[in-house]
């Protein structure tokens with residue numbers, strides 16, 4: 001479904017990914033973890049066909065992207081646009097100016113425009129899909145509310161609904177739980193697992209917090225300084241040694257911090 005072979009991505013002087021080789025099978029739900037600046041977002045960007053590859057090759061759903069003359073093969077632009085229709089992307093936060101007069105259902109409809117085409121009007125089937133995903137995500141009650149008036153958890157749900165309205169095969173989520181309180185965080189994680197299973201998706205989600213991955217996935221890719229440090233079950237990946245080397249924390253520090261919770 002997704003394969004990266006010796007992929008390197010850089011932003012001017014900054015190397016964001018180096019020599020990354022990774023395979024994701026159809027139907028997998030994979031967590032991408034690592035500290036700030038590890039290259040997590042860049043990995044999603046490479047899968048989404050938007051990164052400039054310095055080296056290596058990315059294959060997604062049979063589309064091949066490799067480093068061209070200027071770091072990108074521009075002949076593939078049209079194909080990449082086709083590919084992106086099949087990839088639902090949930091960015092960090094839903095950064096819409098609160099003064100923009102757009103309702104929740106209109107924000108979810110934005111996900112359909114790759115299929116509808118710019119300048120065309122949504123048809124009944126598009127509204128049916130928007131209603132279906134809003135029902136599933138549990139935001140029907142917010143349909144006519146301005147998006148600027150939503151809480152952080154509600155915005156995240158709208159963002160997920162918008163990505164699903166696209167009817168993607170792959171769902172990429174960039175830190176869907178950041179800025180959320182514990183209740184909303186658990187709710188969003190459950191929702192990700194539920195939609196992953198219901199729509200038979202291949203899902204990758206980025207997180208800062210190892211605990212998120214224990215809740216919903218069997219496989220984690222741990223990145224640090226643009227390289228894959230470990231991949232496998234969270235129990236194996238978040239070993240005391242990796243926590244120390246990658247996050248600079250000892251297991252005792254974490255258990256001490258959570259000991260007061262009485263869990």
Ligand SMILES: Nc1ncnc2c1ncn2[C@@H]1O[C@H](COP(=O)(O)OP(=O)(O)OP(=O)(O)O)[C@@H](O)[C@H]1O
Pocket residue numbers: 011012014015016034035036037038039040041042043208
């Ligand atoms: N548009 C950009 N221009 C220049 N450098 C960038 C750009 N985007 C990312 N970088 C750099 O590439 C490296 C990897 O960034 P990336 O955003 O992929 O990491 P991340 O793991 O998602 O970080 P975070 O958890 O803080 O969001 C960082 O050193 C960052 O400064």
